[in-house]
Amino acid sequence: MANLHTVLIVDDEATIRDGLKHMIRWEQEGFRLLGDAANGEEALHQIQTLQPDIVITDLKMPQMDGIQLTTVIQQQYPEVHFLVLSSYDDFQYVSQAFKNGALDYLLKPTLTPASLLQTLGKIAKKISHSQGSISEETQLQEALNRYLAGYEESLQPIDAYLNPTLTPADYQLLYTNLRHFQSNQQLFHALNEFAQSEPKLRTLPFRTSNNDAGLLICGPQHLDIGTSLKQCLLQLTYTEPDAFFTLGNAFHKIDQLRTSYLQLKEKSRGQYFFYKRQRLVFEHELFPYLTSERFDTKKFLRALLDNNFLLGIARIEEFFNEMIISNVEPGVLKQQAGSIFYTLLSRLEEEFPNEAAFSQIKHQFLREVATVRYLEDFSDLLLKTIEAIREQLTPLSPLDEDDLLVSIQRFIHDNYMKSLSLSELADTFHFSYTYLSAFLSSKLTMSFSDYLKNIRLEKAKELLVKSDLNLSEISQAIGYSDISYFSRIFKKEFQMTPSKYRRMNQL
Structure with missing residues (x-):
């Protein structure tokens, strides 16, 4: 039993699944049938749990079709071999499946026990030939890919590989997204060069089905790797001008990996937008996104x-x-x-x-x-x-002069509470300071500063009567940061202090 090659069947038609189950004597022929799934999503859950050697999959299925399934298998479960079921008109799908790593295909209309067994036999030979040739590092990379994609996976083998002496160490994640790159090969070549250039470090590259990629790094505590990493990634930008990486904060225990990864991924989202000339950014440098102001x-x-x-x-x-x-x-x-x-x-x-x-x-x-x-x-x-x-x-x-005056008055009324100046007004309306000063004086029969003061003081009178704000709050609300200055100009204008005005006019 231990030498049997395990098989999972994936097809949305129950009759096809049942037909395959009973088409050959599985165990007598050297195979063990683990189960079946009706679509790619179901299949992925079973692959993660059952870890079959071979997946037989239909191409056209709801929810997740065979092409999507084979793409994920290739990225996260490269040790799983698969063959596809097709009809006569599925050439385009079959072609894509072969690009994703399919070893063979079976035509549903002409499928026989002999052709199924022959195809499975070829795959079994390939499995036997390749077993034992997968390096420990490759197996650990695959486990890391699955773990970061959200599947349950033991971190003990990964930790033992990265930190075999079990001495206090720092773990860090170098993160990027493959959509920044024209060639994935260039990326992983650069990561490998960095790993080889730092003898004190042990690393594992990763790549998930969501196109997240990067490097899990383990090294002595407080070791500064930023300089050498920047130099290595600088070389990459000659061939990948849009390359962008974030280096996460150090963490000390491997079981903090998923939390650190998810936080770094979320913080890194869209950050390249702010860094046109910087290819590597440390996590503490990333901008926290703020809520957008509402446009009026x-x-x-x-x-x-x-x-x-x-x-x-x-x-x-x-x-x-x-x-x-x-x-x-x-x-x-x-x-x-x-x-x-x-x-x-x-x-x-x-x-x-x-x-x-x-x-x-x-x-x-x-x-x-x-x-x-x-x-x-x-x-x-x-x-x-x-x-x-x-x-x-x-x-x-x-813009005629009347329209211009209305626009300027409206702008002043909308912004009187700010530190408004005639220079700002001139810049906003694209006139010279001298012209705008003369224009307002002639149209308003007063200077800009007097006009702004009148608007502010009228608003102050309203707030004194209709609000519970104290004098300091009212002063701030109308654009005066100095309450004593506000009180002086109020008294000069109305021959009484703001407090007296409030007492006289409140019911």
């Missing part, structure tokens, strides 16, 4: 509906200037940019139907923002697009 869609749409397109663009710039320095998740950042610019450019297309440039800008921006890889390029794309919009918009929609 109401004010933005109001500007567009009022045809105040320059104000709408100013709101976009203000929003993304804040987002770019706020460590927002790249996917969220790009999605928001796509949505906001789509709205702006669609409104411009509607307002200026004879101007084809806005449609061209829109389609180009949506195409580029979806594929932009780095924050630096994302920022450049926003600036380039805004400049192109302004260039097209300026001769079409000159």
